[in-house]
Amino acid sequence: MKNDLSLYLEEALRISSEAGAGAMPYFRKPLDVISKEDDSPVTIADRRTEELIRQRLSERFPDCGILGEEFGTVRGDSRMLWIVDPIDGTKSFISGMPLFSVLVALFDQKKGQSVLGVLTFPAVGEQYASTVGQGAWFGEHGLNTAESKPLSKAMVYVNEGDRILAREDDLLSRLNAHCGVMRFSYDAYSYCLLAGGHVDAVVDYGLKPYDYMAAVPLVEEAGGVITDWQGKPLTLESDGRVAAASCPAVHEELLQVLSVDRVAFL
Known part of the structure; x- marks a missing residue:
């Protein structure tokens, strides 16, 4: 599984970076904002970013399913399911706050476990990644939580x-x-x-x-x-x-x- 996750991670990092770069031309620009059924906002940036991610993931991993915020689920019975939020923090995005992100996870439906996560923050140039059993990183730097305290x-x-x-x-x-x-x-x-x-x-x-x-x-x-x-x-x-x-x-x-x-x- 290590080699498989390494391949998945490499592609997830690349695709997330491309998607984040594609979202930036819309950032801090006038946008039409539509309210979805749950009253959450959505913009053309959300939709085009998810379309790009879906296209790239489908080309590279045609046997994997995809669950995304804007366009639902395809191939949902696949063991490996990509889970995508093209712009996490749409309210932040449309109000000029730079901490919105592109979120990509890989969920193993047989294990019931998220085995990979990539969180990309294009406006501040930061990317975080993790795979099960192989650690968590900010760029090339390993991450560790704080020491225990009350x-x-x-x-x-x-x-x-x-x-x-x-x-x-x-x-x-x-x-x-x-x-x-x-x-x-x-x-x-x-x-x-x-x-x-x-x-x-x-x-x-x-x-x-x-x-x-x-x-x-x-x-x-x-x-x-x-x-x-x-x-x-x-x-x-x-x-x-x-x-x-x-x-x-x-x-x-x-x-x-x-x-x-x-x-x-x-």
């Missing part, structure tokens, strides 16, 4: 804080009371900071598989833990609530805070 001294990033606040503001109060520092953040960059040892935990909400599957091997291969809020492994059917931490001890404390009440999932 949650009371931990830096915790909360993604989608506005959505959590709209449903259950008490959760944010609990997190703020139990964490050393709580900061609001968005999108996939938080997981890269976690994998690199800069952040101790990430709480996320309302995600789809294409939002989190690339982050799963990145966090785990760097030494961290990433699950749903109940501590269960993330799957294609997970409810979109994500808890990630630098180590099992911090993760367990985080789950205890999250489990006092369950935020109603939208």
Whole structure:
């Protein structure tokens, strides 16, 4: 499998880089924004970027399935399933925030496991990658999560804080009371900071598989833990609530805070 993953990774890195470069001409330019059925925004940049990724993956790996945010699933019964978010952080993209990303994951449906993740941030020139059993990297530099510490001294990033606040503001109060520092953040960059040892935990909400599957091997291969809020492994059917931490001890404390009440999932 090592050789297979190395080949997959090489192509995923190349295709993600090409897709990110293709998205940049649209960045900080006037764009028509369309609201999808779930009220999330989409632009021509999202669609053209996913079209490019799908074309390249299909040419290189015709036996693999593809699940993408904008165009659904093809060859969904294939063992190996590419999971693609062409522009993770469309709201960031359309508002000029440079931390949007191209997310590409490879999911082994027989194992029920994301075995590869590539997270590309074209506006800041950063790319993160991981494969199961082979580590996590920022460029050529290996990644390791931070050393264990009490949650009371931990830096915790909360993604989608506005959505959590709209449903259950008490959760944010609990997190703020139990964490050393709580900061609001968005999108996939938080997981890269976690994998690199800069952040101790990430709480996320309302995600789809294409939002989190690339982050799963990145966090785990760097030494961290990433699950749903109940501590269960993330799957294609997970409810979109994500808890990630630098180590099992911090993760367990985080789950205890999250489990006092369950935020109603939208």
